[in-house]
Amino acid sequence: MDFSHSDKVKDLQARLKQFMAGHVYPAEPVYAAEVQENRRRGNPWVPTKVVEELKTKARAAGLWNLFLPESDYGAGLTNVEYAPLCEIMGRSFIGPESFNCSAPDTGNMEVLVRYGSEAQKKAWLEPLLAGEIRSAFAMTEPDVASSDATNIQASIARDGDHYVINGRKWWTSGGPDPRCRILIFMGKTDAANPDRHRQQSMVLVPMDTPGVKYIRHLPVFGYDDAPHGHGEFDFVNVRVPVSNVLLGEGCGFEIAQGRLGPGRIHHCMRLIGQAERALEAMCQRATRRVAFGKAVADRTVTQERIANARILIDQARLLVLHAAWKMDVGGNKAAKKEIAMIKVAAPIMACQVIDWAMQVHGGGGVSDDFGLAFAYAQARTLRFADGPDEVHRNQIAKLELAEVAPRRR
Structure with a gap:
């Protein structure tokens, strides 16, 4: 490497x-x-x-x-x-x-x-690449534990040359944005399939399709994230052409895994940048503030936190680079353990570093004056987004056990 x-x-x-x-x-x-x-x-x-x-x-x-x-x-x-x-x-x-x-x-x-398909790329990929529109991803549901994607209850029923979609989704990031023109919807086309991972499909749903009902925006720690935001939507007898299906019926879980791998690592890359900026802010604040006759930067507790923040950031960066390298040489599936590892490590690291930076800023740290409170809200949210910590830890443990199981017999 x-x-x-x-x-x-x-x-x-x-x-x-x-x-x-x-x-x-x-x-x-x-x-x-x-x-x-x-x-x-x-x-x-x-x-x-x-x-x-x-x-x-x-x-x-x-x-x-x-x-x-x-x-x-x-x-x-x-x-x-x-x-x-x-x-x-x-x-x-x-x-x-x-x-x-x-x-x-x-x-x-x-x-x-x-x-x-080529038609789907022409209609939606090209304007997205041009930055002319934005999009959303509708997977999580309020009525089931969506950390288990096979729990999803939304239905995608075939009716001639169309699919009829029904279900409620929330935490549909980007949905409230007026620039959002298309969303990818995950639901079940074959709920009776004995293979739980072949029950789901993904279809493209234009936001202006009749039956797509915006219920409310969902704030995070009080932040509405406008004009992007996160929304709850109800899909009531939404009809889209069969040609809007992605890859084919029963491929939704496969696509989800292919999509979430890059999405997860991108989140972690960005979090490292957030943590670096928080560490810089912590160092700057500590050198400028005096408490009890001494610069905050001269307090050993502050120095310990600065040192630990540097260690944590660099550890996370190396984990991210290793996962990225594994994706490059073996593909996203081959790097599933490494991606799961950084998805746990990076948000926890960022939350800790930002928290220390907030502490050095005192009351200002929890205000909106320094951007740290908003950064913390974003980092903390990513311990849920694209799969919660617990799911990733379970996967890591199962993969580890599978490697040693033959030796245990």
Whole structure:
């Protein structure tokens, strides 16, 4: 394993850092003010001008669609090459979208690249790649433990040349966004199939299809994440053409596993960027604040936390790079244990580092003045998103036991 950066990646790193410093970081307060003004006017669900301007600048700078390994649609980067770039973008809450590298669009675009028909790619992948629309992923349901995807109860019933969809979904990230034009819906086409992993299918559902009912937005620790957000939706006799199915009936679980692998590792890459920025903020704050006649940075408890934060971040980064390397050389399925490991480790690491940074900031740390409270809310949410810690730990343990089982007999 060689994690040294190629000249191509070094060049992209330098350009991304320059763009972040020159455009993205200065745009953060502008973005916050714009969202607040929209909220004051009664509708925070309005796309911000400043992010749309950033997207135009990023595309002109050639910093666009940097993900999508092994695809003619992306920048030709491997997962290992993309990791340090995703980390840089993840340092800002508006960074990933500025470069068209934000969730859930990246995962949905990967699904369309891998499993979509040519007609589906033309209709939905191309405008997503162009940043003209956004998308959502409707999998989680309020009435069942959706950490077990085979629990999903939403139905997709064949009726001639159409499917009729019924079910309620929540935590559909991006659903409240007015730019969201398409969502990927997971439900059961064959609930009686004895193979529980062949009961589900995924279909493309345009947001303006009759019967798609937006119920409410779901805040996270009080943050509505407008204008993107997370929504609860009811699907009542929603009819879509049979041609909207992805890969084929019974392939929903297979697609979910293919989609969630890259999605999980991208989240972890971004979290490392968030943690790095929190550590920087902690160090800066500690050197500027004096308590009881001594700089906070001179207190050994602070120094211990700074040292531990550096250790935790670098450990997580190496785990992410190892998982990315495994995906590159063996494919997503071969790296399932490594992906599960970083999906547990990275959010816990980020929560801890951000928590220490908040503590150094005192009361300011839990305010919105420094962005740490919002960063913590995002990191904590990722201990649920794309599978909770408990599911990933169970999978890791089962894989470990399977390796030693023959020796135990």
